[in-house]
Amino acid sequence: MMPVHMGVQPQPSPAPYEIQIDAPSFMNRQPINVQIVGPGYRGLLLEARTFGSTAAPGTWQNPANNTKFLQCSGNAKGAITHSNTELKTSLTTYTWLPPASGCPAIITFMATVAQSRETYWLNVKSKVIWRDSKATCGAEKFTWTVTVVTMMSFHLLLLPGYLY
Numbered sequence: 001m002m003p004v005h006m007g008v009q010p011q012p013s014p015a016p017y018e019i020q021i022d023a024p025s026f027m028n029r030q031p032i033n034v035q036i037v038g039p040g041y042r043g044l045l046l047e048a049r050t051f052g053s054t055a056a057p058g059t060w061q062n063p064a065n066n067t068k069f070l071q072c073s074g075n076a077k078g079a080i081t082h083s084n085t086e087l088k089t090s091l092t093t094y095t096w097l098p099p100a101s102g103c104p105a106i107i108t109f110m111a112t113v114a115q116s117r118e119t120y121w122l123n124v125k126s127k128v129i130w131r132d133s134k135a136t137c138g139a140e141k142f143t144w145t146v147t148v149v150t151m152m153s154f155h156l157l158l159l160p161g162y163l164y
Helices: 152-158
Strands: 018-021 032-037 043-049 067-072 075-082 093-097 106-114 120-125 129-131
Touching (some): 018 106, 032 043, 032 106, 043 067
Antiparallel strands (some): 018 032, 067 075, 106 129
16 A cells, blocks of 8 residues: 655554544445544545455445545456545545445554655555344354364463373
8 A cells, every 4th residue: 555656665663543433343335434633634545455365345335525536456446446545634524335245353444644745654554344143244153163173282381190
């Protein structure tokens, strides 16, 4: 999510931006509102991401003023980006819809946010949101499982004469 701004590097300092979302979990076809909170900004690239993947699941809805869709990972509405350098504010809301099927277990929103051509931050992230247990869009039910493995060496330590 690196802009092609020749001769300009991203800011090394922490971003003055935060991505806020309006729900702790998601369900298929239930919209999630996303806002970039902080000082005004002129450029952005905003995507939903799954853990450990660069795929952009789901789709963004009607882009806010001064923004447009950007194809990402073969998804025509997989990202939102700026359509011009007009000032955008924390009042700008972007709406994302989870996919109707094949929902991942978790989603995070990631952005590159630019105050100007020369001043931008990479990897601005939201908190993680989980697929709701009532969602029907997952390929399988998401459950936690624990496998217990007993090792022979552990048993040996418990045998009389081996305890210290």
